[in-house]
Amino acid sequence: MKWTLSQLQKFRSKGLPIDETINMDEIKETDPTIRRVSPIHITGRTDIDSTKVTFHLNIKGSLVLPCSRTLVDVDYPINVETTETFLLKVSEYETDEEEVHQVKGDVIDLKPIIAEILLLEVPMQVFCEDTKEEGAPQSGNDWEVIQEQDLQEKKADPRLAGLAKFFENE
Secondary structure (H helix, E strand, O other), X not given: OEEEHHHHHOOOOOOEEEEEEEOOOOHHHHOOOOOEEOOEEEEEXXXXXXXXXXXXXXEEEEEEEEOOOOOOEEEEEEEEEEEEEEEOOHHHOOOOOOOEEEOEXXXXXXXXXXXXXXXXXXXXXXXXXXOOOOOOOOXXXXXXXXXXXXXXXXXXXXXXXXXXXXXXXX
16 A cells, blocks of 8 residues: 555556555554454545545455453444545645645555554444353353343242232132
8 A cells, every 4th residue: 555656646647546455453553452453445546636646545344342341352344435635745735625644755655544544443332232142241149131031931929829819809
């Protein structure tokens, strides 16, 4: 995901299509809650002119994060649309866009920007859908998790069976 400015200028008239899959395992070092990162698929196009290079990207993949309740692995899908602009000549361009980057040297590298976007997509809390997962204890000392249908199926206490007959006489 690196291009020199001379490589990009070759695509000035027709644009540069992007369709790459990259490995972003380095974001696990920045955010230790991320357990695994799937290969990230990046598609899009590039608009190139004399003052700026604009990348229109779609970033897809998934992160494995811990469930906030049970700490089991939860697969969290990522699907982000973004537009990133790199200025080639800073003084000649007035920015109205939020995401504007300056080119450092003669190379445009998208990988740090994609890492930043992925880190911003990590939610504060994520919950697993299945409560029967191995990380959540289902019973303990004098307690157990019961489902609603278990409550409905429970039979009456035999010590109170005589009370059921009390209402039958009326």
